[in-house]
Amino acid sequence: MTEEMLSPDRAEALILAYGADSARWPEDVRDALGRSIAGNPNLANRVAVERGLDDALALGTTTVSLSVAQVLANTERKAEHGLQVDAHEANSHLFERFLDWLCFSGPETVWRGAAVAGLMLTLGIGFGAVIPEEGDWSASEQYVFAPITGDEIDG
Amino acid sequence: MEGEAEAMRRVAEGDREAYALLVADHLSPIAAYTQRMTGNEASAEDIAQEVFLRLWLKAADFDPARARLTTWLHRMAHNLAIDHLRKRQREAPLGEIDPGEATCHDASAEAAPVLNALMQLPERQRSALTLTYYQDLSNREVADIMGLGTRAVESLLVRARSAMKRILEMSHD
Numbered sequence: 001m002t003e004e005m006l007s008p009d010r011a012e013a014l015i016l017a018y019g020a021d022s023a024r025w026p027e028d029v030r031d032a033l034g035r036s037i038a039g040n041p042n043l044a045n046r047v048a049v050e051r052g053l054d055d056a057l058a059l060g061t062t063t064v065s066l067s068v069a070q071v072l073a074n075t076e077r078k079a080e081h082g083l084q085v086d087a088h089e090a091n092s093h094l095f096e097r098f099l100d101w102l103c104f105s106g107p108e109t110v111w112r113g114a115a116v117a118g119l120m121l122t123l124g125i126g127f128g129a130v131i132p133e134e135g136d137w138s139a140s141e142q143y144v145f146a147p148i149t150g151d152e153i154d155g
Numbered sequence: 156m157e158g159e160a161e162a163m164r165r166v167a168e169g170d171r172e173a174y175a176l177l178v179a180d181h182l183s184p185i186a187a188y189t190q191r192m193t194g195n196e197a198s199a200e201d202i203a204q205e206v207f208l209r210l211w212l213k214a215a216d217f218d219p220a221r222a223r224l225t226t227w228l229h230r231m232a233h234n235l236a237i238d239h240l241r242k243r244q245r246e247a248p249l250g251e252i253d254p255g256e257a258t259c260h261d262a263s264a265e266a267a268p269v270l271n272a273l274m275q276l277p278e279r280q281r282s283a284l285t286l287t288y289y290q291d292l293s294n295r296e297v298a299d300i301m302g303l304g305t306r307a308v309e310s311l312l313v314r315a316r317s318a319m320k321r322i323l324e325m326s327h328d
Contacts, residue, residue: 026293060289
């Protein structure tokens, strides 16, 4: 899809997202965005501002000390029992993934307590509704309290 | 792309030489991505090692028709990094989460403020900005890696760049 020109708002949104370097602009709008900027001084100013951030980001270089030899040695060592490790890890992460889903990424300690309490309450109500009532419950209750009250229980 | 598919087929058959060549090609960008995501060298190396272990173990799962190998590896690295960050967040008591852990003590004086600012971004903004800016991936590839639409990635990028400007300006004051 190649559009002739983009609306100023759309062009500005793209510059704010992808910066000043046209190589990073989405391919399907690259030409149209270039034309839009060329015909609009406000957008050209916006590009200049974003170029400042691009230049600053370029300073954020990292050095990688991990070597290919280390990776190969690690793979050699772990691959022997790799599939078992993988299956174990997948299982151990299931509960964590469930908690992530449940608790988003916010202040989890607050949500988790409420979520667990809610889950327990729901389970309790569910069991109460599903388990059928059996016989006269008052008789079994008398047995339970008999040692406390010392009452005799009639056959 | 075709060479990549052939190399992956050989890796799936247990060809260690093909595996070593792929590791040599992809280690640097993957390790740089995990380092920028975690802000911690040891964690970043563990995640990168895990990505390449999975490359060896799951090479047969790679479908060259669906994605480039770099996208596939970045997706694994992204998921592992997010798991790591969330685990770290769960384990650290509330209010004691250091956004950068031990970030940047080995970084140059020029790089440190930028890397520290990056670590102050929420993880999804950091990921979108890192994948787009430093990893040279297209907007569709970034969306694929993050499991989002391209417009959602765009929105994360706008917020990330705006926050970076603010943080860097504050650090200059």
